[in-house]
Amino acid sequence: xxxxxxxxxxxxxxxxxxxxxxxxxxxxxxxxxxxxxxxxxxxxxxxxxxxxxxxxxxxxxxxxxxxxxxxxxxxxxxxxxxxxxxxxxxxxxxxxxxxxxxxxxxxxxxxxxxxxxxxxxxxxxxxxxxxxxxxxxxxxxxxxxxxxxxxxxxxxxxxxxxxxxxxxxxxxxxxxxxxxxxxxxxxxxxxxxxxxxxxxxxxxxxxxxxxxxxxxxxxxxxxxxxxxxxxxxxxxxxxxxxxxxxxxxxxxxxxxxxxxxxxxxx
Amino acid sequence: xxxxxxxxxxxxxxxxxxxxxxxxxxxxxxxxxxxxxxxxxxxxxxxxxxxxxxxxxxxxxxxxxxxxxxxxxxxxxxxxxxxxxxxxxxxxxxxxxxxxxxxxxxxxxxxxxxxxxxxxxxxxxxxxxxxxxxxxxxxxxxxxxxxxxxxxxxxxxxxxxxxxxxxxxxxxxxxxxxxxxxxxxxxxxxxxxxxxxxxxxxxxxxxxxxxxxxxxxxxxxxxxxxxxxxxxxxxxxxxxxxxxxxxxxxxxxxxxxxxxxxxxxx
Numbered sequence: 001x002x003x004x005x006x007x008x009x010x011x012x013x014x015x016x017x018x019x020x021x022x023x024x025x026x027x028x029x030x031x032x033x034x035x036x037x038x039x040x041x042x043x044x045x046x047x048x049x050x051x052x053x054x055x056x057x058x059x060x061x062x063x064x065x066x067x068x069x070x071x072x073x074x075x076x077x078x079x080x081x082x083x084x085x086x087x088x089x090x091x092x093x094x095x096x097x098x099x100x101x102x103x104x105x106x107x108x109x110x111x112x113x114x115x116x117x118x119x120x121x122x123x124x125x126x127x128x129x130x131x132x133x134x135x136x137x138x139x140x141x142x143x144x145x146x147x148x149x150x151x152x153x154x155x156x157x158x159x160x161x162x163x164x165x166x167x168x169x170x171x172x173x174x175x176x177x178x179x180x181x182x183x184x185x186x187x188x189x190x191x192x193x194x195x196x197x198x199x200x201x202x203x204x205x206x207x208x209x210x211x212x213x214x215x216x217x218x219x220x221x222x223x224x225x226x227x228x229x230x231x232x233x234x235x236x237x238x239x240x241x242x243x244x245x246x247x248x249x250x251x252x253x254x255x256x257x258x259x260x261x262x263x264x265x266x
Numbered sequence: 267x268x269x270x271x272x273x274x275x276x277x278x279x280x281x282x283x284x285x286x287x288x289x290x291x292x293x294x295x296x297x298x299x300x301x302x303x304x305x306x307x308x309x310x311x312x313x314x315x316x317x318x319x320x321x322x323x324x325x326x327x328x329x330x331x332x333x334x335x336x337x338x339x340x341x342x343x344x345x346x347x348x349x350x351x352x353x354x355x356x357x358x359x360x361x362x363x364x365x366x367x368x369x370x371x372x373x374x375x376x377x378x379x380x381x382x383x384x385x386x387x388x389x390x391x392x393x394x395x396x397x398x399x400x401x402x403x404x405x406x407x408x409x410x411x412x413x414x415x416x417x418x419x420x421x422x423x424x425x426x427x428x429x430x431x432x433x434x435x436x437x438x439x440x441x442x443x444x445x446x447x448x449x450x451x452x453x454x455x456x457x458x459x460x461x462x463x464x465x466x467x468x469x470x471x472x473x474x475x476x477x478x479x480x481x482x483x484x485x486x487x488x489x490x491x492x493x494x495x496x497x498x499x500x501x502x503x504x505x506x507x508x509x510x511x512x513x514x515x516x517x518x519x520x521x522x523x524x525x526x527x528x529x530x531x532x
Contacts, residue, residue, distance in 0.1 A: 170485050241518060
């Protein structure tokens with residue numbers, strides 16, 4: 001089996017930056033970075049010793065794989081501009097079906113690293129699940145080989161499963177981040193430092209490594225401690241949007257554990 | 267100033283267990299553990315080389331400090347049973363005012379470690395904020411000295427501030443745990459492993475150490491990506507309780523960042 005050794009990146013955002021650098025560090029050659037903004041193309045290209053351009057007509061034809069890592073909306077626009085028939089192409093999106101690439105090439109797949117990335121803080125891929133899907137066995141095997149170069153957690157995940165993963169990741173990542181934001185705002189409102197909560201936040205996430213999520217939950221709603229909940233809601237009267245979130249989540253937790261007690265599916 | 271060197275614990279739950287062991291390990295003598303259930307009193311007492319009992323009339327009169335670490339409701343019952351006039355007493359609760367102890371003694375305070383604890387997994391106190399309050403300067407200074415033995419993060423926090431901390435901790439800890447639980451249930455529903463999300467959860471919490479909460483949030487609601495949100499809601503049709511939470515939080519995030527853009531207080 002021929003291995004993938006030369007890659008073109010289309011997109012230069014948070015995912016592309018982390019992924020391109022991780023592959024480059026494992027000896028994979030990044031030929032070119034293509035982006036709508038020449039500055040971000042240049043920025044990433046310099047880090048991985050690649051060419052760069054902002055014009056899709058100048059895209060290199062020499063790569064073994066084209067990794068499209070752009071916003072979901074932009075992929076649909078790309079499919080009109082890109083001519084990569086017979087090339088191997090993948091996207092890196094959690095929510096898009098594999099089939100969105102079928103107009104760009106005959107050999108396509110998905111290379112989805114399940115993690116939150118930022119350009120500013122590069123992180124190790126070793127433990128990150130990389131979810132692989134392909135429309136043909138040849139590419140499928142090549143993508144697995146490639147993913148294994150950077151991660152010990154390579155998974156075969158189809159588009160339907162990936163969608164479910166993405167929805168659950170919205171809760172686990174985006175919504176838990178929003179909880180941090182709310183807690184920070186409540187403290188700020190009284191001149192208290194968010195630093196006070198940081199050890200608690202770290203520990204709460206760490207707990208989940210060894211304790212089942214249902215067992216890990218503590219607090220007034222889990223205990224059905226109506227008096228404390230009432231006091232908290234009264235305090236939040238001057239922060240109505242946060243009060244609404246508090247109310248919905250405390251209600252939801254109470255209902256959840258009542259149903260669990262009665263063995264009812266949520 | 268006389269230092270606190272002999273302590274009686276009233277209560278033997280998660281907080282009492284972690285705190286008693288941490289103090290014991292720093293050479294503080296735990297004289298006695300008092301609990302309504304003799305088994306839990308014995309269990310903790312054995313770990314810290316203390317006496318134990320389940321009868322409040324047998325409480326030792328020789329301690330420098332009595333740490334009451336029981337459920338909030340139980341403290342009110344205790345104030346009728348306990349006779350510790352002229353003794354130093356503290357509670358460890360985030361939500362109760364310092365004044366709930368005023369019927370038990372003349373010298374009282376709060377020793378509140380801001381963390382989530384479990385008996386099964388003992389954790390280091392070094393980074394944990396310990397929030398101190400006292401009704402007299404002598405006890406105030408003694409409590410600070412004691413807290414510094416186990417933590418490098420000792421804070422003077424009054425009852426009103428502590429209440430605010432506790433409400434914000436409900437979001438940062440209880441509600442983020444609930445987000446983990448929901449994500450786990452969504453995966454389970456399709457036979458997918460929660461392990462897939464663990465690296466994401468760890469990273470999301472870690473991000474908050476160096477990135478402002480408002481900057482750390484990503485995802486469809488933050489991007490105001492209505493199409494993806496609609497798809498996710500449609501998927502959650504068969505999990506109505508989780509759908510309701512998804513809807514409220516995505517709406518709330520969208521409103522939050524719109525207001526932030528327009529510089530309106532939430």
